[in-house]
Amino acid sequence: MLARQQPIGDRKKKIRVAAFIRCGELCKTCSRNRCEFEPTEDMPVQIPCIECDESGLDNDRKPCEACDGTGFFKVARCPKEYVGHRVSVASNGLSYLDKGILPDPGGLNDQSAWTVATWDALQSDCQRIEEERRRLDG
């Protein structure tokens, strides 16, 4: 059995942002030096919180911890940059996996628990984003 870790805190947010990028919702036309949003501290990109469905409230009707009860969390730099190297690499690995290619030789058991947990979280986030899209389209 693979040990599974639940993503927490900042990493969870990074994975969320990476999921939006994967689904083509963010930074589609960003280049290395220029972000399509040009975010700043005063004009950050607002990422919808999937944790609470943007309601800002958790299941007990208390302020959502992931977004401080605002329904959104703010990213004051290019979301692609915010995601960071490690999560980006995992996200790229997942693209290979979708095509049936494992990024590291040796099979799924050789992937680190961290990577596998990140893939799980990315996939479930992407699914939720796509469900949300279908809901809006339908």
Ligand SMILES: [Zn+2]
């Ligand atoms: Zn960007």
Ligand SMILES: [Zn+2]
């Ligand atoms: Zn929230």
